Amino acid sequence: MELVNDEERIYEFVTKRMGVPQQIAEKMLDKYRKLKEYGDVFAPDAKRVPFDTYINNLESVLKQVLAELRKMRSVEERRRWILENVKLSTPKKVSGREGEEKIYSWAIPAFLTCPGYDEFCIAMCYALKNRYAVDKRIIRSRVINFLASLLPEFPEVMVRKIEEVVRKTGVPIFRLHDSGNFYTISFVKHMLEKLDIDPRELKELLGVDLDKLPEDCYVLQWRKIVERLPNVQFYTYTRTWRLLPIFKSIEKHLLPLKNFVLYLSVDKPVAKIENELRDALELAKRYRNVKIAWTGVIPPPGTVYAICPYELGRILNNPNIQKTCTQCKICAYGKIDVFFPVH
Numbered sequence: 099m100e101l102v103n104d105e106e107r108i109y110e111f112v113t114k115r116m117g118v119p120q121q122i123a124e125k126m127l128d129k130y131r132k133l134k135e136y137g138d139v140f141a142p143d144a145k146r147v148p149f150d151t152y153i154n155n156l157e158s159v160l161k162q163v164l165a166e167l168r169k170m171r172s173v174e175e176r177r178r179w180i181l182e183n184v185k186l187s188t189p190k191k192v193s194g195r196e197g198e199e200k201i202y203s204w205a206i207p208a209f210l211t212c213p214g215y216d217e218f219c220i221a222m223c224y225a226l227k228n229r230y231a232v233d234k235r236i237i238r239s240r241v242i243n244f245l246a247s248l249l250p251e252f253p254e255v256m257v258r259k260i261e262e263v264v265r266k267t268g269v270p271i272f273r274l275h276d277s278g279n280f281y282t283i284s285f286v287k288h289m290l291e292k293l294d295i296d297p298r299e300l301k302e303l304l305g306v307d308l309d310k311l312p313e314d315c316y317v318l319q320w321r322k323i324v325e326r327l328p329n330v331q332f333y334t335y336t337r338t339w340r341l342l343p344i345f346k347s348i349e350k351h352l353l354p355l356k357n358f359v360l361y362l363s364v365d366k367p368v369a370k371i372e373n374e375l376r377d378a379l380e381l382a383k384r385y386r387n388v389k390i391a392w393t394g395v396i397p398p399p400g401t402v403y404a405i406c407p408y409e410l411g412r413i414l415n416n417p418n419i420q421k422t423c424t425q426c427k428i429c430a431y432g433k434i435d436v437f438f439p440v441h
């Protein structure tokens with residue numbers, strides 16, 4: 099096989115550093131070539147549900163939930179219903195198999211709550227793939243979680259829920275955002291309008307006036323939760339670190355907390371993100387609890403990282419290597435930067 103420049107580097111990386119057999123390495127290179135044609139190292143994969151399908155499902159579920167709320171008699175009754183229906187999730191990658199100890203997670207609707215989105219993360223995001231994009235029960239529970247996160251009772255309810263699962267599993271770790279992200283109020287307002295939903299409905303139905311909530315109200319909600327549970331380790335990945343107002347709020351309210359770890363997602367080819375790369379490395383140097391999550395075909399040269407054992411196990415099709423986050427715990431404690439190979 100004839101290889102050129104980048105391809106040689108990638109081939110050497112995946113065969114020597116990742117231990118990928120020749121045959122799989124060649125398939126990965128094929129994927130790299132296809133992705134390059136797309137103009138970047140990322141591209142929608144074959145199992146991707148068209149983005150419009152997810153947006154239509156999200157819109158119809160949101161409207162359906164609002165219609166159900168409208169049938170209830172009072173703001174109190176609606177809020178109670180929402181808070182009673184808040185659900186934590188246990189995605190396979192994070193939580194492991196049946197019968198194993200588990201890390202529980204928090205999920206809100208992807209895209210609606212992702213102010214840092216761009217075409218690349220939309221192409222990559224697993225929360226927009228397969229059944230996550232089409233199963234209306236999953237979307238519904240994320241919509242209800244999102245509505246709950248706007249309510250003043252949210253921190254209290256979450257503290258109780260997290261205490262309950264930690265007691266049950268014996269795993270004092272909680273992951274934020276297996277779907278969705280740190281949203282701002284203006285972004286959510288904008289997205290609701292795009293989905294043909296008048297944000298003033300939330301005032302009428304739930305007594306939540308988006309115009310009066312602080313922009314970073316969601317970060318503040320999590321601060322209350324993380325502070326109240328000093329013995330639980332919280333961690334998350336975010337692309338919103340590039341948006342200064344939201345990062346300033348995370349910096350002020352969450353990074354000072356010892357039990358919180360933030361992974362900055364950096365996921366475009368190095369050549370195109372020199373500034374971004376420098377900023378991310380700078381931030382990670384400044385904070386003990388800030389690390390970097392690289393996603394790509396190959397990590398930037400000169401960086402030190404662990405290869406995610408879950409993804410590596412998938413590539414090698416080797417269950418002996420593949421660990422779930424519950425088994426691995428690198429990210430939960432922010433032990434080191436992590437590389438997520440695209441394959």
Ligand code: SF4
Pocket residue numbers: 405406407408409421422423424426427428429430436
């Ligand atoms: S490195 Fe470990 S903790 Fe982080 S995503 Fe991969 S399996 Fe999970």
